[in-house]
Amino acid sequence: MACTLTPKPQAKTLLLAVAVFMTLALSATAFYVPGVAPQDFKDGDPVAVKSVKMTSAKRPKLPYPYYYLPFCRPQKLKNTRENLGEVLRGDRITNTPYELFMNQNVSCRLLCRGEKYIEKSYTVDQVKRFERFIREEYRVHWIMDNLPAATRVEYDDTVKYIRGYPVGFVDSSIGIHIFNHVTIVGKIHTNADGITHRIVGFEVRARSVDVARYEGNPSDLNDMSCKVKPVNDDKGGLILNSKSMTDGRRKPIVWSYSVQWEPSDIAWASRWDTYLSVDDPEIHWFSIINSLVTVLFLSGILAFIMLRTLRRDIAKYNDEDKEEVLEQTGWKLVHGDVFRPPKHGFWLAVFYGTGVELLCMTGMSIVLAMLGMLSPASRGSLITAAILLFVFFGVIGGYYGARLYKTLKGQDWKRAALTTATFLPSVVFGVCFVLNFFIWGQQSSGAVPFTTMIALVLLWFGISLPLVFIGYFFGFRKRPYEHPVTTNQIPRQVPEQVWYMHPVISMLLAGILPFGAVFIELFFILNALWDNQYYYLFGFLFLVFVILIMSCAEIAIVMTYLQLCAEDYHWWWRSFIVSGGSAIYVFCYSIFYFQTKLEVDDVISTILYFGYTSIMVFTFWLLTGTIGFASTYLFTKRIYSSIKID
Numbered sequence: 001m002a003c004t005l006t007p008k009p010q011a012k013t014l015l016l017a018v019a020v021f022m023t024l025a026l027s028a029t030a031f032y033v034p035g036v037a038p039q040d041f042k043d044g045d046p047v048a049v050k051s052v053k054m055t056s057a058k059r060p061k062l063p064y065p066y067y068y069l070p071f072c073r074p075q076k077l078k079n080t081r082e083n084l085g086e087v088l089r090g091d092r093i094t095n096t097p098y099e100l101f102m103n104q105n106v107s108c109r110l111l112c113r114g115e116k117y118i119e120k121s122y123t124v125d126q127v128k129r130f131e132r133f134i135r136e137e138y139r140v141h142w143i144m145d146n147l148p149a150a151t152r153v154e155y156d157d158t159v160k161y162i163r164g165y166p167v168g169f170v171d172s173s174i175g176i177h178i179f180n181h182v183t184i185v186g187k188i189h190t191n192a193d194g195i196t197h198r199i200v201g202f203e204v205r206a207r208s209v210d211v212a213r214y215e216g217n218p219s220d221l222n223d224m225s226c227k228v229k230p231v232n233d234d235k236g237g238l239i240l241n242s243k244s245m246t247d248g249r250r251k252p253i254v255w256s257y258s259v260q261w262e263p264s265d266i267a268w269a270s271r272w273d274t275y276l277s278v279d280d281p282e283i284h285w286f287s288i289i290n291s292l293v294t295v296l297f298l299s300g301i302l303a304f305i306m307l308r309t310l311r312r313d314i315a316k317y318n319d320e321d322k323e324e325v326l327e328q329t330g331w332k333l334v335h336g337d338v339f340r341p342p343k344h345g346f347w348l349a350v351f352y353g354t355g356v357e358l359l360c361m362t363g364m365s366i367v368l369a370m371l372g373m374l375s376p377a378s379r380g381s382l383i384t385a386a387i388l389l390f391v392f393f394g395v396i397g398g399y400y401g402a403r404l405y406k407t408l409k410g411q412d413w414k415r416a417a418l419t420t421a422t423f424l425p426s427v428v429f430g431v432c433f434v435l436n437f438f439i440w441g442q443q444s445s446g447a448v449p450f451t452t453m454i455a456l457v458l459l460w461f462g463i464s465l466p467l468v469f470i471g472y473f474f475g476f477r478k479r480p481y482e483h484p485v486t487t488n489q490i491p492r493q494v495p496e497q498v499w500y501m502h503p504v505i506s507m508l509l510a511g512i513l514p515f516g517a518v519f520i521e522l523f524f525i526l527n528a529l530w531d532n533q534y535y536y537l538f539g540f541l542f543l544v545f546v547i548l549i550m551s552c553a554e555i556a557i558v559m560t561y562l563q564l565c566a567e568d569y570h571w572w573w574r575s576f577i578v579s580g581g582s583a584i585y586v587f588c589y590s591i592f593y594f595q596t597k598l599e600v601d602d603v604i605s606t607i608l609y610f611g612y613t614s615i616m617v618f619t620f621w622l623l624t625g626t627i628g629f630a631s632t633y634l635f636t637k638r639i640y641s642s643i644k645i646d
Contacts, residue, residue, distance in 0.1 A: 038268050040196035041102040049098040049144050052091050053445050057137040058599040059530045060609050062444035063090035070126050072097050072112035072255045085380020090446035103261050110224040111255035119211050121250035127242045134176050139164035145199040161274050165204040177237040179206035181256045187264040200264050200271040208237030214254050226256050276536050291517040291547040298513055302554045331564035336488035342572035345408035353401020353420040355626025360393040366545055370538040391464040398471025407480035417472035421465045428615055435611045438604050484641035494568050510559050511581025514551040518544050526593050549627055552579045556628030557635045579628020583621035
């Protein structure tokens with residue numbers, strides 16, 4: 001499924017060695033996967049609450065580290081070591097001053113003391129920063145026992161949990177409220193021994209409390225207990241108004257929290273169901289049924305061509321007793337030119353090798369995720385696995401790229417190997433590097449640190465590049481692919497083509513069906529990317545991926561057959577470009593999604609969206625183009641081996 005061409009027996013040893021090496025490399029960091037091993041707590045055991053980042057509901061705003069806002073800090077800030085995927089996602093995991101102990105409730109506790117009694121005072125610039133984040137609907141993301149914080153929302157008799165909790169809210173009649181008091185609700189499942197507990201839920205209930213409603217013990221600096229008075233007509237929530245802070249005035253804010261531990265019947269293995277619930281599973285089933293109908297319809301067309309038209313053509317071409325043979329028209333007449341090496345065959349081999357690498361990486365990533373090996377509980381594991389798989393599958397992409405390059409009469413295999421190994425990574429790295437400057441300027445946690453860039457470059461040149469060269473070395477030593485017919489020395493003139501066989505029109509027509517097979521699932525993927533949601537329906541995605549492969553292969557074969565019937569033998573690049581035509585519709589849909597689903601009000605977010613979208617569309621074009629080219633190549637060899645050539 002993951003690769004396009006079946007390797008020869010001589011290549012099986014190489015592929016087996018690579019598979020063993022990749023398994024050992026992945027298992028070196030797979031002895032402990034965060035979130036997989038349950039952790040037991042006894043009564044009174046400390047439970048850590050860690051901050052991850054802040055993201056905006058007005059997508060696609062940049063993520064920010066938790067302490068970008070002047071929240072209360074612990075005495076010593078400790079950063080948790082993130083994996084590659086977490087860093088690229090913008091996660092910056094740090095400790096917080098919240099003190100929790102298993103099964104011990106807290107009615108009210110001060111988070112930190114300020115300069116005056118229990119409140120801290122903030123400057124006008126700090127208040128403006130709070131106001132901006134509240135207006136832009138930023139949410140705070142915490143984790144406790146590797147479980148993300150969630151906010152319970154009820155509407156229309158439906159209970160839904162949203163990741164994180166808001167920094168505050170805007171009341172159009174009163175003003176901007178900041179949430180300075182949180183109630184941390186930990187749901188625990190008691191084990192069979194009756195002594196230890198497991199955390200199966202993490203809920204945060206935030207509210208705004210005016211400073212005047214707090215009561216504490218100012219005489220004892222170590223006493224962090226507090227009490228909140230009921231709401232009255234004069235004092236309710238804590239309102240921010242930076243415009244009223246003149247003459248150097250400062251805004252007092254009290255930070256406090258409560259802790260509630262609630263028993264739960266939820267098993268530890270099911271604790272993620274709250275976050276992974278599907279709002280509309282019928283839509284996913286509709287997308288699968290729609291895709292299946294599309295592919296079946298296309299398969300019916302292809303079967304009609306293959307069983308009726310093609311069989312009749314082969315029978316007619318092989319009937320040498322008829323005089324009409326000398327006057328035949330159609331795809332047999334171009335048998336002496338159909339396997340003529342195309343122009344720019346070097347780049348076709350580079351694109352093909354890169355596409356094979358992408359195809360293997362995508363297929364294996366989806367399979368691993370579908371089997372549960374890349375659980376959302378292991379943050380960043382999907383991104384990390386995809387990068388490593390792309391690196392290790394470089395040897396397979398290099399092997400097949402070299403076989404095609406030699407078939408197309410290529411000689412400088414080292415240059416082809418270097419280009420294959422560096423082409424797509426250079427494009428992705430270059431675009432991301434430019435975008436990273438914009439993110440750095442905004443002090444966002446989404447900016448990739450310089451050390452991570454160095455690690456990616458070392459991974460690229462230290463592992464990926466040598467593996468591609470190894471694949472090219474073994475692939476170029478093999479004999480070129482054998483063709484069933486010989487190529488004439490003088491190229492045949494191509495007759496004038498009908499309007500719908502123009503490459504651009506063919507690409508637009510051919511891209512409709514593959515895009516129609518995936519566009520509904522594409523909506524959910526874009527939601528996961530830009531709305532900070534979990535995407536975990538990899539069973540659906542696997543089916544859609546298989547349908548995409550079938551659609552691209554079949555539409556490329558149909559278009560190539562029509563092209564050969566029109567006596568146009570320039571099918572090499574045409575099959576690649578036509579099959580990748582669905583990428584144009586993916587880009588158009590991305591523009592539609594940007595206009596209708598996102599709330600973008602700044603230039604930086606727009607640049608980032610279309611920058612990352614361009615990378616996604618280009619890789620999708622390489623992927624689908626490779627599928628179409630490989631299937632067309634096999635189809636062309638098959639039909640010309642079925643006829644008699646004088």
